[in-house]
Amino acid sequence: MSRLAVGVDVGGTKVLAVLVDRSGALLAEARRATPLDGIRDAPGVAVVDEVALALADLAAAAGTDLTGLPLGVGVPGMVSHAGVLTFGPNLHSATGADMTKLLGIRLRGWQATVANDADAAAFAEHRLGAAQGEDEFAMVTLGTGIGGGIVTGGRILRGRRGYAAEIGHMIVDPSGPRCPCGRRGCWERYASGAGVARLGREAAAAGRLPALVALRGDAEFVRGEDVTHAAAAGDKEALAVLDEVGWWLALGLANLAAVLDPGRFVLGGGLIEASTLLLPPARRHLTGLLEAGELREPIEVVAADLGAHAGAIGAALLSQER
Amino acid sequence: MSRLAVGVDVGGTKVLAVLVDRSGALLAEARRATPLDGIRDAPGVAVVDEVALALADLAAAAGTDLTGLPLGVGVPGMVSHAGVLTFGPNLHSATGADMTKLLGIRLRGWQATVANDADAAAFAEHRLGAAQGEDEFAMVTLGTGIGGGIVTGGRILRGRRGYAAEIGHMIVDPSGPRCPCGRRGCWERYASGAGVARLGREAAAAGRLPALVALRGDAEFVRGEDVTHAAAAGDKEALAVLDEVGWWLALGLANLAAVLDPGRFVLGGGLIEASTLLLPPARRHLTGLLEAGELREPIEVVAADLGAHAGAIGAALLSQER
Numbered sequence: 001m002s003r004l005a006v007g008v009d010v011g012g013t014k015v016l017a018v019l020v021d022r023s024g025a026l027l028a029e030a031r032r033a034t035p036l037d038g039i040r041d042a043p044g045v046a047v048v049d050e051v052a053l054a055l056a057d058l059a060a061a062a063g064t065d066l067t068g069l070p071l072g073v074g075v076p077g078m079v080s081h082a083g084v085l086t087f088g089p090n091l092h093s094a095t096g097a098d099m100t101k102l103l104g105i106r107l108r109g110w111q112a113t114v115a116n117d118a119d120a121a122a123f124a125e126h127r128l129g130a131a132q133g134e135d136e137f138a139m140v141t142l143g144t145g146i147g148g149g150i151v152t153g154g155r156i157l158r159g160r161r162g163y164a165a166e167i168g169h170m171i172v173d174p175s176g177p178r179c180p181c182g183r184r185g186c187w188e189r190y191a192s193g194a195g196v197a198r199l200g201r202e203a204a205a206a207g208r209l210p211a212l213v214a215l216r217g218d219a220e221f222v223r224g225e226d227v228t229h230a231a232a233a234g235d236k237e238a239l240a241v242l243d244e245v246g247w248w249l250a251l252g253l254a255n256l257a258a259v260l261d262p263g264r265f266v267l268g269g270g271l272i273e274a275s276t277l278l279l280p281p282a283r284r285h286l287t288g289l290l291e292a293g294e295l296r297e298p299i300e301v302v303a304a305d306l307g308a309h310a311g312a313i314g315a316a317l318l319s320q321e322r
Numbered sequence: 323m324s325r326l327a328v329g330v331d332v333g334g335t336k337v338l339a340v341l342v343d344r345s346g347a348l349l350a351e352a353r354r355a356t357p358l359d360g361i362r363d364a365p366g367v368a369v370v371d372e373v374a375l376a377l378a379d380l381a382a383a384a385g386t387d388l389t390g391l392p393l394g395v396g397v398p399g400m401v402s403h404a405g406v407l408t409f410g411p412n413l414h415s416a417t418g419a420d421m422t423k424l425l426g427i428r429l430r431g432w433q434a435t436v437a438n439d440a441d442a443a444a445f446a447e448h449r450l451g452a453a454q455g456e457d458e459f460a461m462v463t464l465g466t467g468i469g470g471g472i473v474t475g476g477r478i479l480r481g482r483r484g485y486a487a488e489i490g491h492m493i494v495d496p497s498g499p500r501c502p503c504g505r506r507g508c509w510e511r512y513a514s515g516a517g518v519a520r521l522g523r524e525a526a527a528a529g530r531l532p533a534l535v536a537l538r539g540d541a542e543f544v545r546g547e548d549v550t551h552a553a554a555a556g557d558k559e560a561l562a563v564l565d566e567v568g569w570w571l572a573l574g575l576a577n578l579a580a581v582l583d584p585g586r587f588v589l590g591g592g593l594i595e596a597s598t599l600l601l602p603p604a605r606r607h608l609t610g611l612l613e614a615g616e617l618r619e620p621i622e623v624v625a626a627d628l629g630a631h632a633g634a635i636g637a638a639l640l641s642q643e644r
Contacts, residue, residue: 078613078614078618086614086617086618087613087614087617087618089613095617096617136481136482148581150581152474152479152481153475153477155475157474157582158583159458159474159582159583159584159585160456160458160583160584160585160621161583161585161618161619162583163579163583163613163618164581164582164583165581166580166581166583166613167580167581169580169613170492170577170580170581171494171573171576171577171611172493172494172496173495173496173497174494174495174573175495181613181614183610183611183613251493251496254493255492255493255577256581257485258488258489258491258492259470259472259486259487259488259489259492259578259581259582260479260481260486260581261480261481261482261483261484261485261486261488262481262482263481263482263483288505289493289505291400291409291411291485291488291491291503291505292400292408292409292503295408295409295417295418296400296408296409296483296485297483299482
């Protein structure tokens with residue numbers, strides 16, 4: 001195991017690169033914007049190019065050449081065991097790309113370990129964060145969509161092809177709104193940042209959030225962050241929207257519990273950072289939505305420890321495992 | 323490992339006891355009716371008494387004393403690692419019972435391994451049946467409700483408390499019909515024997531199954547088996563009901579795939595024995611309901627091999643593992 005490692009988290013909006021030591025401590029970081037999600041080049045080429053530039057930035061920030069260090073790269077979507085992004089609804093330009101191969105071509109002297117971004121975050125939270133000591137847990141990252149990482153028996157559950165823990169695409173209401181994945185009523189339409197925005201616009205259109213409508217000029221332009229800010233300031237109707245989002249969040253957690261029976265749920269991602277107001281309603285509704293919720297031991301629902309760095313740190317740690 | 327083992331499957335309607343050799347081959351069997359599901363005695367006492375009587379019948383059938391052989395007992399519901407039936411929506415009279423302890427008291431000279439019935443069936447199908455050679459699969463037993471057993475990395479996924487794979491209680495429509503578990507819209511309201519009956523009655527009430535209404539006198543009295551029999555005889559409207567059930571079945575399988583990414587689904591239970599007509603629609607609808615269903619490798623959907631004996635045989639095999 002190398003003393004140092006590099007991790008990269010490719011998100012829908014930014015590419016974050018970190019240098020960590022073997023304890024996972026952050027030594028340097030660099031970030032760049034994720035290239036616009038059009039299909040300019042062959043799938044994955046633009047993204048991999050940006051990863052290479054982020055690594056150059058990281059080397060400059062660290063003041064040393066990093067070439068050849070263990071390198072892990074987390075990407076959002078269905079990542080095969082071999083590192084092909086079979087489907088990336090939040091990274092369309094790389095759908096179908098053999099990320100392992102492209103990174104090998106673009107980054108001479110490196111050999112990348114490619115993983116799902118939320119799997120990487122789960123690995124980091126297990127090793128260093130909010131899931132330490134719990135070998136049965138599910139990581140739920142709430143951003144624009146919902147990502148997942150599942151640990152059972154202390155190991156990441158990846159499934160037959162590597163596509164496990166695509167939990168944002170559990171269907172929770174078959175007649176629900178369309179999802180970018182092409183189907184209807186996926187969990188991430190309700191309990192993610194997109195869900196806060198959608199349910200917030202519905203509340204605004206129903207006349208329940210007049211201050212936000214005044215702020216944006218029309219209910220259609222109300223944003224998710226408007227709702228979380230108003231809720232943080234004590235607006236009762238905004239808090240009611242977050243309560244509804246919390247109910248949907250709890251519904252999905254209950255479905256995960258029916259399949260996995262974890263000892264703990266670790267909630268991360270930008271939405272949790274934006275509003276810890278989601279956790280109390282999710283906890284409150286979970287008991288009623290769990291099978292035998294009043295008879296069984298409760299399942300902990302906690303916030304992630306490592307915040308926005310979890311995915312990148314986890315990718316670095318995963319690269320040291322190979 | 324003992325050469326012989328005894329397995330008991332406690333179902334909602336019958337108690338099946340089997341004697342198997344180490345290869346799982348069936349040497350003798352006995353069955354009794356599950357005691358009526360009222361709370362006459364302390365929880366579990368009536369059920370455990372019937373298990374004891376079934377074991378006496380089994381010894382008589384085998385023509386030899388079986389006392390002290392490895393003994394596995396499968397029960398439906400949320401079974402803790404210690405063998406407590408924390409919640410048994412299809413075996414209410416035993417909810418809360420410490421089955422391991424009660425069996426130890428009633429059965430002198432035996433020490434029982436208590437497991438969830440569908441976990442036991444999954445173990446048997448993995449060892450001897452339709453999941454041989456596949457270390458990532460989900461067993462789905464379709465009876466009155468839906469039971470589940472999940473194998474990942476070649477091992478049964480039991481979760482933190484033992485309650486994993488309660489897959490029939492994933493909520494697939496929060497505004498759906500009430501479930502005996504106390505919540506609304508659980509998967510087993512749609513894709514089980516109860517689902518065939520309910521959707522069949524709806525079709526009958528809408529005038530689509532006149533022959534079955536004539537048979538039973540009223541749409542309210544149409545049974546699930548009426549629908550499967552009519553479908554087997556080629557009745558188009560009955561086939562349409564099974565197609566709808568198959569769609570709901572595929573929806574739950576897609577949700578399981580989002581969480582677990584299994585290589586195979588093994589479908590068992592009385593409903594599959596009653597009608598293999600469910601498998602083709604489930605397979606057909608699954609591709610459209612899976613995330614990236616057209617981009618990813620297909621997931622096999624196959625019928626179980628061991629039929630009604632899977633749970634009892636699996637319980638016997640599990641008892642040899644301890």
